[in-house]
Amino acid sequence: MTDRFDPKFTKHVLDTIGPKATPRNHQVLGALMQHVHDFAREVELTPEEWLMGVNFVNSIGQASTPIRNEGHRVSDVIGLESLVDEIAHKLVTDGTVDPTSSSILGPFWSPDAPFRPIGDSIITDPAPGGKPTLMHGKVTDLVTGKGIPGAVVDIWQASANGKYDFQDPENQSPNNLRGKFRCDENGDYHFYCLKPTAYSLPTDGPVGVLLNLLDRHPMRPAHIHLMITAPKYRGCTTQIYPNDDPYLETDTVFAVKDDLVVDFKPKTGDPKAILDLEYNVILAPESYKGITPHSQSTIGLKSKL
């Protein structure tokens, strides 16, 4: 069918890229235009569909505010942020042990989360229906298998109502359900948090329109966010998910990976917790020579965006 169309059209568009475009801009934007054209020819995009697309793109920015990033959300529900995370962080090892998988950062991390002492709780406000959990584990070195003393575990999560402190100032004080913990001399940590709760992305904007066209639900499985760092190690930003969550297979932002699914077990004899979660983290040393992402060695996209 595509014989019907000018076979030189896309080449002509790409040939107009000027000599002062950086090599990376040329590569990235050229590939983007090639794929957009291939897409349009493949589905024989109609003028009406094109116009709907134009209106949809305009609606994304119009729905965004300083505290609502609809462009980020749209890229999430089409799987792009998770894919970019994999491209950037996937480390192929030559052994039988892999470092802990990364997952997307999401929009709710805070640089201001306080350090708390090992054993403390991040639950500073009431969370009706929440299930207090003792979370504990060890951060180890991929190569030696030994604990990493002083590794920092930064944790943040939504409350039992599915909202983060930012989104819920009436019920939550700043830094409720956030905290940084420094592992002991053996690389061990423990603290109290909540078993997390599934929640919906906001559906009153373009994301809702798109999910409706795709006949998809807007739910994220319940998750705890973690950012684990240590000097001379590759840090890991990730999320962990209870293994009994109904949305693991259909996470609307596609951020679940097998090794990030965890088991919350009943706990007795601890007045501060009804559940127990063991979660161990493996970090690769900075010097570790896996198969590193190609993109980290290429020229960065220079722009005025």
Place this chain on the structure above:
Amino acid sequence: MTDRFDPKFTKHVLDTIGPKATPRNHQVLGALMQHVHDFAREVELTPEEWLMGVNFVNSIGQASTPIRNEGHRVSDVIGLESLVDEIAHKLVTDGTVDPTSSSILGPFWSPDAPFRPIGDSIITDPAPGGKPTLMHGKVTDLVTGKGIPGAVVDIWQASANGKYDFQDPENQSPNNLRGKFRCDENGDYHFYCLKPTAYSLPTDGPVGVLLNLLDRHPMRPAHIHLMITAPKYRGCTTQIYPNDDPYLETDTVFAVKDDLVVDFKPKTGDPKAILDLEYNVILAPESYKGITPHSQSTIGLKSKL
């Protein structure tokens, strides 16, 4: 290199499309997500580049207003509107004569342009530096080669300053340089217009950012817009371009086609014109069986967009 990435990821994203998505939505949006993922893997899109893209998409809607459609412009400078136009209108004939090529409508057509008598001028306001032109020709039937009596030629163009009436209320009254002309019993028409003037797209928004990244100019070659219609014929929306324009090869919206480039010749002995332009149009009958676009026979994209 792509072995490094989960080979099931994109299939998983596409498999979440629900059973109530229409077949066309499934096809179009599925192909779009496949191409976005292939693009990201192909260039190993970095998190920084992804974030720049998110910000760029948000900026498009934020720069748009009721009289400025930046999403439309961005799709134009990547060649998408021209490609969609070709997909919708390209008719492959089985003879040696083709119908007049279509080109993009653009944002300046008006449904309110008045009918004017054959031989009238569309120049109702002064246009300093403009070159008055007698434009004339015949609208003929692709199959019979005969003139089409009563065919309507709707013409609109920017003034010598590169602005349309909408954009230039201080210098131009409504419908300056617009008009509809009904061909005579032989399919012939003639009227007075201006030799058109090249102009720049607005560059103070996302389009300017994108063109800068691509090291491209923002110029459209000079052009006259035409919409030619007749009962029982496939109408033709198109643009024609003077053959001496410096931007023919690099039109920033890629709307130039070979058969749309025309020759303005010097004219003497006419007090109303210094140039002469002959332009003939060929329309295909509605019943003509060329190779028609596949998309016209498929289910339309249903949506709430």
